[in-house]
Amino acid sequence: MKKHNYSAGPCILPQEVFEKSAQAILNFNDSGLSLLEISHRSKDFVAVMNEARAIVLELLGLEGKGYSALFLAGGASLEFVMAPYNLMKEGGKAAYLDTGTWAAAAIKEAKLFGETVVVASSKEENYNHIPKGYTIPADADYFHCTSNNTIFGTQMKEFPSVDIPLVCDMSSDIFSRELDFSKFDLIYAGAQKNMGPAGTTLIVVKEEILGKNDRIIPSMLDYAKHIKAESMYNTPPVFPVYASLLTLQWLKNLGGIAAIEKINNAKAALLYGEIDRNPLFKGAAAVEDRSNMNATFLLNDEAHAATFDAMWKAAGISGLPGHRSVGGYRASMYNALPLESVQVLVDVMQALEKAI
Numbered sequence: 001m002k003k004h005n006y007s008a009g010p011c012i013l014p015q016e017v018f019e020k021s022a023q024a025i026l027n028f029n030d031s032g033l034s035l036l037e038i039s040h041r042s043k044d045f046v047a048v049m050n051e052a053r054a055i056v057l058e059l060l061g062l063e064g065k066g067y068s069a070l071f072l073a074g075g076a077s078l079e080f081v082m083a084p085y086n087l088m089k090e091g092g093k094a095a096y097l098d099t100g101t102w103a104a105a106a107i108k109e110a111k112l113f114g115e116t117v118v119v120a121s122s123k124e125e126n127y128n129h130i131p132k133g134y135t136i137p138a139d140a141d142y143f144h145c146t147s148n149n150t151i152f153g154t155q156m157k158e159f160p161s162v163d164i165p166l167v168c169d170m171s172s173d174i175f176s177r178e179l180d181f182s183k184f185d186l187i188y189a190g191a192q193k194n195m196g197p198a199g200t201t202l203i204v205v206k207e208e209i210l211g212k213n214d215r216i217i218p219s220m221l222d223y224a225k226h227i228k229a230e231s232m233y234n235t236p237p238v239f240p241v242y243a244s245l246l247t248l249q250w251l252k253n254l255g256g257i258a259a260i261e262k263i264n265n266a267k268a269a270l271l272y273g274e275i276d277r278n279p280l281f282k283g284a285a286a287v288e289d290r291s292n293m294n295a296t297f298l299l300n301d302e303a304h305a306a307t308f309d310a311m312w313k314a315a316g317i318s319g320l321p322g323h324r325s326v327g328g329y330r331a332s333m334y335n336a337l338p339l340e341s342v343q344v345l346v347d348v349m350q351a352l353e354k355a356i
């Protein structure tokens with residue numbers, strides 16, 4: 001039986017994506033060849049890459065606005081390095097908002113390149129909220145933030161308006177809600193949360209921000225080189241790109257980001273409603289900053305943990321334990337998780353209340 005998969009990533013993808021990807025591994029486009037054994041320069045794969053890059057811009061509303069989409073390897077973690085390498089000037093500085101483990105990891109890498117100003121941090125409160133009211137230095141080369149903090153379950157609901165390039169790690173909520181994506185100059189996201197399997201990273205970059213620092217950038221870390229090579233500077237991760245394309249086609253057929261946002265809002269309202277109603281549970285993140293993707297919550301009395309764990313496992317739920325730095329539970333409700341799965345979890349929470 002298919003499990004209700006709450007894994008934080010790699011995570012659930014639409015069933016049709018699993019089926020179509022499996023088919024492509026056996027016989028891609030009826031070619032008599034597997035997707036895994038053809039040249040990435042073949043007509044069929046070049047078409048996959050081109051469509052994947054185009055559908056990203058279409059879904060984000062960025063077509064014809066000077067942006068390029070790239071599917072690279074190295075994970076979102078490599079973008080912690082590529083962003084400063086490409087955008088921070090020699091002797092320049094960058095501004096960062098510290099909202100969690102991944103933001104802190106990005107800051108650590110940026111420091112290798114130059115002055116890195118942390119405009120605000122919620123570290124002292126174990127990242128349970130998004131800091132607000134901070135000032136971004138106008139002379140920074142860019143401002144970096146993390147739209148959704150996968151581990152702590154917080155999500156930025158608003159983004160600052162800045163006159164410097166706005167860079168955002170959207171790994172765990174890209175394509176989940178409508179935003180004015182044209183506010184951002186560089187967006188990156190590891191595929192394995194809302195877009196596809198692990199192995200590729202999506203980069204969406206406004207071309208005009210590139211080529212403005214005097215660093216000599218190694219070719220593989222140079223966004224401009226990847227754009228020029230149409231995301232084929234070297235052999236791309238063909239399978240993750242193909243599966244990501246299938247997920248994005250699924251999203252487009254569903255009605256795009258506006259349609260999935262409604263479903264995501266319904267899922268989050270259902271689960272947070274129960275967390276707030278049920279006297280056995282409490283949410284871990286500040287209410288106004290709660291993530292619609294990763295809901296973190298705790299039992300008020302840890303003594304019920306063994307019973308609760310046995311109950312949700314018996315209901316076919318998988319991947320619910322929280323990250324060790326928060327404890328408790330984390331329900332990751334990415335795009336492909338159906339509303340029905342959230343109802344199953346809510347039913348278990350209510351059954352626990354009745355049982356004790």
Ligand SMILES: Cc1ncc(COP(=O)(O)O)c(C=O)c1O
Pocket residue numbers: 009074075076077078102146148149150151169170171172190191
């Ligand atoms: C918000 C965020 N940024 C970055 C990363 C790191 O991604 P990767 O493992 O692709 O390097 C993660 C992984 O969970 C994440 O959630």
